[in-house]
Amino acid sequence: MKTISAKAVDIKRKWYLIDAKDRILGDVAVEAANLLRGKGKVTYTPHIDNGDHVVVINAEKVVLTGKKETEKIHHRFSGFVGGHHSETPRHIRGRRPEQLVLLAVRGMIPHNKLGRKIFTKLRVYRGEKHEQDAQMPVVHTF
Numbered sequence: 001m002k003t004i005s006a007k008a009v010d011i012k013r014k015w016y017l018i019d020a021k022d023r024i025l026g027d028v029a030v031e032a033a034n035l036l037r038g039k040g041k042v043t044y045t046p047h048i049d050n051g052d053h054v055v056v057i058n059a060e061k062v063v064l065t066g067k068k069e070t071e072k073i074h075h076r077f078s079g080f081v082g083g084h085h086s087e088t089p090r091h092i093r094g095r096r097p098e099q100l101v102l103l104a105v106r107g108m109i110p111h112n113k114l115g116r117k118i119f120t121k122l123r124v125y126r127g128e129k130h131e132q133d134a135q136m137p138v139v140h141t142f
Helices: 025-037 089-095 098-106 113-119
Strands: 015-019 053-057 074-077 084-087 122-124
Touching: 015 025, 025 053, 025 098, 025 113, 084 089, 089 098, 098 122
Parallel strands: 015 053, 053 122
Antiparallel strands: 074 084
């Protein structure tokens, strides 16, 4: 037997559409991260970007379970004195709802150069409309 490692030139990418309406945020993020990394493919190779493109719609209607909507806190730091900001998911949803999905997926992919490259294949929209109609994304059901 031989172990075959995927090459970057041999990879064929698909487009997937995930509808986040009335779905739990973690479940949507896990499916998106797995598609982005290509973990469901036979040719999965950890050090190669062989994942697919993912479009997430209805990000404003994603559900958080328990008291996470009001008690969970997201932190960010600008690097300057006094640049620490804390927000709850309720405030993030009011300001920019697609950020909730982006933060959840970003935490599930590698935190290195490969992860940053993988993350560019994710597109998140707050409503039903998206700009990837020409790519004819396949509806992903889970």
